[in-house]
Amino acid sequence: MNVVSLEGLKAHYINELYGAIKTTRAVDNVSLDIRPNEILGIAGESGCGKTTLLKILSSTIKPPLKIVQGKAAFHFDGKEIEFGDEAKLDEHRWRTIAYIPQGSMHVLNPVRKIRHTFHDFLEHHVDIDRKELDRRITDYLQQLGLSAKVLNSYPHELSGGMKQRVIIGLATYLRPKLILCDEPTTALDVMVQRNIVQLLRRIQKEQGNTIVLVSHDLALHANITDRIAIMYAGKLVEIASTKQIFDRPLHPYTRLLINSLPSLDGTNELTGLSGQPPVLSDPPPGCRLHPRCPYVETRCRTEEPPLRTFGDRTAACFRISDGGECEY
Amino acid sequence: MTEVNVSIENVILGLDSVSKRFVVRKGWIKNRFNAIHDISFALQKNKPEILAIVGESGSGKSTIAKILLELETPTTGRVIHDGRYQTKKSRRERKNRLLFRSDVQPIFQDPFGTFNPLKPIDGYLRETAASFRVGEPTDEVMDSALHKVGLSLSEIQGRYPGELSGGQLQRISIARALIVQPSVLVADEPHSMVDASLTVSIVNLFKSLKETMGISVVYITHNLATAQYISDNIIVLHRGETVECGPIEDVLTQPRHPYTQDLIASIPKPDPSQKWDDKVVDDQMEETEYTMKGCKYANRCSKVMERCRRQDPDKRTVDRVQVKCFLYD
Numbered sequence: 001m002n003v004v005s006l007e008g009l010k011a012h013y014i015n016e017l018y019g020a021i022k023t024t025r026a027v028d029n030v031s032l033d034i035r036p037n038e039i040l041g042i043a044g045e046s047g048c049g050k051t052t053l054l055k056i057l058s059s060t061i062k063p064p065l066k067i068v069q070g071k072a073a074f075h076f077d078g079k080e081i082e083f084g085d086e087a088k089l090d091e092h093r094w095r096t097i098a099y100i101p102q103g104s105m106h107v108l109n110p111v112r113k114i115r116h117t118f119h120d121f122l123e124h125h126v127d128i129d130r131k132e133l134d135r136r137i138t139d140y141l142q143q144l145g146l147s148a149k150v151l152n153s154y155p156h157e158l159s160g161g162m163k164q165r166v167i168i169g170l171a172t173y174l175r176p177k178l179i180l181c182d183e184p185t186t187a188l189d190v191m192v193q194r195n196i197v198q199l200l201r202r203i204q205k206e207q208g209n210t211i212v213l214v215s216h217d218l219a220l221h222a223n224i225t226d227r228i229a230i231m232y233a234g235k236l237v238e239i240a241s242t243k244q245i246f247d248r249p250l251h252p253y254t255r256l257l258i259n260s261l262p263s264l265d266g267t268n269e270l271t272g273l274s275g276q277p278p279v280l281s282d283p284p285p286g287c288r289l290h291p292r293c294p295y296v297e298t299r300c301r302t303e304e305p306p307l308r309t310f311g312d313r314t315a316a317c318f319r320i321s322d323g324g325e326c327e328y
Numbered sequence: 329m330t331e332v333n334v335s336i337e338n339v340i341l342g343l344d345s346v347s348k349r350f351v352v353r354k355g356w357i358k359n360r361f362n363a364i365h366d367i368s369f370a371l372q373k374n375k376p377e378i379l380a381i382v383g384e385s386g387s388g389k390s391t392i393a394k395i396l397l398e399l400e401t402p403t404t405g406r407v408i409h410d411g412r413y414q415t416k417k418s419r420r421e422r423k424n425r426l427l428f429r430s431d432v433q434p435i436f437q438d439p440f441g442t443f444n445p446l447k448p449i450d451g452y453l454r455e456t457a458a459s460f461r462v463g464e465p466t467d468e469v470m471d472s473a474l475h476k477v478g479l480s481l482s483e484i485q486g487r488y489p490g491e492l493s494g495g496q497l498q499r500i501s502i503a504r505a506l507i508v509q510p511s512v513l514v515a516d517e518p519h520s521m522v523d524a525s526l527t528v529s530i531v532n533l534f535k536s537l538k539e540t541m542g543i544s545v546v547y548i549t550h551n552l553a554t555a556q557y558i559s560d561n562i563i564v565l566h567r568g569e570t571v572e573c574g575p576i577e578d579v580l581t582q583p584r585h586p587y588t589q590d591l592i593a594s595i596p597k598p599d600p601s602q603k604w605d606d607k608v609v610d611d612q613m614e615e616t617e618y619t620m621k622g623c624k625y626a627n628r629c630s631k632v633m634e635r636c637r638r639q640d641p642d643k644r645t646v647d648r649v650q651v652k653c654f655l656y657d
Contacts, residue, residue, distance in 0.1 A: 159385075191384055191591060223597070
């Protein structure tokens with residue numbers, strides 16, 4: 001049973017300004033299944049709707065964001081919970097779905113000690129006395145590689161990596177089934193990034209959760225994820241296992257993303273993507289990649305390629321043959 | 329080169345054993361620590377190069393940038409500019425300051441923070457052109473600078489920072505620096521706020537500026553992969569000290585200091601078959617590491633010896649590389 005299933009989901013930001021309605025199609029016709037016990041990566045450039053998709057998954061949908069069309073459902077303990085069922089979802093927040101938003105190291109209250117932040121977060125969920133709770137939190141933090149001293153510190157005394165660990169500790173203390181991470185390592189440098197990624201992988205192994213990881217760094221995805229969904233301008237353009245994506249990318253966009261990664265082994269000339277990502281309130285007609293795609297055909301400019309299945313992977317491009325071979 | 333063994337006349341911008349000390353107060357107790365300690369390097373005239381300064385956050389990278397740009401004065405040591413030591417007196421003289429600014433230009437980290445959101449973007453370029461390129465037609469100066477970064481004046485005229493993307497804004501800040509016709513750019517993490525796919529375009533731009541216009545770049549970053557891609561020399565910083573420096577190919581293909589080795593192992597490889605092993609190097613409190621005796625990497629180092637905790641290692645030269653570690657005695 002899939003943990004989350006999305007079917008033809010459309011979520012738009014609808015802004016009304018002086019009577020004119022401006023619609024930003026941040027998530028447009030997305031169908032995605034999230035399987036249990038997997039780490040799913042969502043990759044794409046900034047402004048492609050990654051974060052919006054994650055907001056929908058965490059069911060924190062607030063105006064101007066609105067689900068226009070489509071179906072989304074969670075499956076927890078054999079029960080199906082549909083979207084919009086706010087009362088039922090409230091019960092599940094933090095206990096079954098944990099959301100680590102972007103830049104979440106800054107959510108720690110600067111004038112409260114970490115101990116009190118933990119109490120604030122947990123008081124609605126755990127019904128035991130403070131002393132026992134403190135002991136359990138200390139134990140848990142020690143498993144995450146943080147010393148007991150941290151509980152009595154203020155956020156400014158901790159380094160960026162330690163703060164991020166505290167946040168991960170907060171989010172995973174109740175052993176949620178689904179953890180949503182939005183760019184968990186952007187503000188951190190390489191060594192701390194490696195620690196955090198290893199920590200997430202360890203937690204996933206121990207607790208058996210499902211993790212959805214959003215990042216624009218494909219090299220990071222290569223290191224942690226099992227499956228990757230590539231997003232471009234509000235649409236999913238390719239979904240495949242991590243190995244398939246890196247061994248044989250089907251969609252031109254995936255290929256361009258991988259080619260723009262600098263690595264220590266090669267000194268070959270790197271090619272970035274030319275041009276700018278499209279504005280989502282006014283996307284180009286046809287395939288949304290066509291103004292930037294080097295392999296563009298005439299029909300790409302007018303027709304929109306559907307998401308097609310090739311064995312165990314899917315991609316949306318006209319220039320892939322039915323057998324799943326690239327024709328460019 | 330990274331050492332000051334060249335005669336000072338040939339130096340366009342450099343540091344001569346510069347240290348910067350900060351004071352942290354905790355109640356009545358004052359803790360002094362060296363944000364950077366004994367840093368030396370020199371960029372030569374007529375020999376443009378890209379010098380990468382890498383290290384984790386809190387290793388003093390930005391302090392070096394500030395000292396190079398004279399936004400901060402060193403506690404000990406001196407800044408060398410255009411064959412002369414910068415002194416207190418020379419910093420005060422307006423003529424000298426103008427000369428310095430027209431030679432050394434900054435590129436900052438966050439392009440969204442650099443520009444005022446309520447001011448049209450071409451205003452910045454126009455102001456710079458008016459004060460540094462007196463007597464030349466402003467529009468032409470602006471347009472030619474923008475062309476060097478792949479933009480044009482008609483594209484950005486009258487637009488506000490909010491209407492442009494991070495990559496475009498960062499290119500505009502490079503264009504603004506180019507109007508002054510500098511010999512050195514000091515770029516402090518120029519692409520940390522920009523997407524991975526656009527990073528390459530900015531990094532390629534630095535490379536072409538060096539090759540076509542002979543501009544040296546001090547490239548401060550924590551991204552070793554891009555540093556390797558464009559730089560000629562590298563300085564690896566840890567807690568304010570140079571732990572390893574030398575030509576980039578020597579340092580990165582054969583890292584000698586354990587810190588450099590760990591840094592290189594931490595770069596995610598775009599290859600799912602080469603995942604990281606599960607060995608975890610814990611990060612430490614910044615303050616404890618800064619105030620430590622002996623080698624500051626001792627707590628995290630996998631090859632730590634008893635001696636490292638007592639004594640601070642000196643720099644030693646191995647082949648073309650300088651390493652600050654007891655392993656190479």
